Amino acid sequence: QQPVQSPQAVILREGEDAVINCSSSKALYSVHWYRQKHGEAPVFLMILLKGGEQKGHEKISASFNEKKQQSSLYLTASQLSYSGTYFCGTEKSQGADGLTFGKGTHLIIQP
Amino acid sequence: EADIYQTPRYLVIGTGKKITLECSQTMGHDKMYWYQQDPGMELHLIHYSYGVNSTEKGDLSSESTVSRIRTEHFPLTLESARPSHTSQYLCASSPGNTIYFGEGSWLTVV
Numbered sequence: 001q002q003p004v005q006s007p008q009a010v011i012l013r014e015g016e017d018a019v020i021n022c023s024s025s026k027a028l029y030s031v032h033w034y035r036q037k038h039g040e041a042p043v044f045l046m047i048l049l050k051g052g053e054q055k056g057h058e059k060i061s062a063s064f065n066e067k068k069q070q071s072s073l074y075l076t077a078s079q080l081s082y083s084g085t086y087f088c089g090t091e092k093s094q095g096a097d098g099l100t101f102g103k104g105t106h107l108i109i110q111p
Numbered sequence: 112e113a114d115i116y117q118t119p120r121y122l123v124i125g126t127g128k129k130i131t132l133e134c135s136q137t138m139g140h141d142k143m144y145w146y147q148q149d150p151g152m153e154l155h156l157i158h159y160s161y162g163v164n165s166t167e168k169g170d171l172s173s174e175s176t177v178s179r180i181r182t183e184h185f186p187l188t189l190e191s192a193r194p195s196h197t198s199q200y201l202c203a204s205s206p207g208n209t210i211y212f213g214e215g216s217w218l219t220v221v
Contacts, residue, residue, distance in 0.1 A: 002153075030208070032210070040214070040215075041212040041214050041215050042154070042201070042212050043212075044209055044210070044211060047208060047209055085151075087153065087154065089154075089210070095207075097167065097169070098144050098156040098159050098169060098210070099156070099210055100156070100170065101153045101154045101155075102153060103152070103153045104151075104152075104153055106151075
């Protein structure tokens with residue numbers, strides 16, 4: 001079951017904040033977040049395991065609400081380098097057969 | 112992170128040709144994957160492997176085949192390429208939880 005990402009696209013000014021959501025209708029074991037720039041491979045950002053754990057990396061953090069089966073990615077004080085497409089990938093169980101990815105959220109940061 | 116190498120990076124071939132996309136990783140990861148991604152679209156799992164002599168089909172049906180004779184090598188083959196096979200093919204490997212991607216192979220079939 002493919003996770004649903006929202007919004008589909010976001011345009012921000014440099015320094016503004018953004019939230020990207022990833023929802024599943026099925027119970028999840030983990031949610032993985034990736035960023036992909038045009039013409040490049042997806043780059044791993046972070047992994048969230050069930051249990052409502054929140055993680056952070058510099059000004060990018062994420063949470064996982066197990067009750068709602070929803071993960072949110074928070075980008076604080078966005079920088080031009082944050083532009084790209086953000087994908088969430090989900091696992092239904094530990095060691096499942098690969099990740100199932102959402103359709104992606106296109107993020108454009110303007111100076 | 113994993114060092115994952117894919118060749119060729121870009122390939123333009125004629126319809127009906129046989130092609131092999133190479134993928135190698137140097138970290139000794141048992142799990143390897145092939146994803147297909149059209150420009151601006153999501154990634155679809157087409158093949159995966161849990162180790163030597165293990166190969167499985169993914170969620171997206173694909174006419175390609177894979178083999179896993181060595182841990183570090185996971186090539187993908189198309190016996191007879193068609194224009195519908197035009198896409199980006201991403202190889203990935205995993206030490207157990209996080210999946211790391213290679214640079215991708217852009218295939219155009221004319």
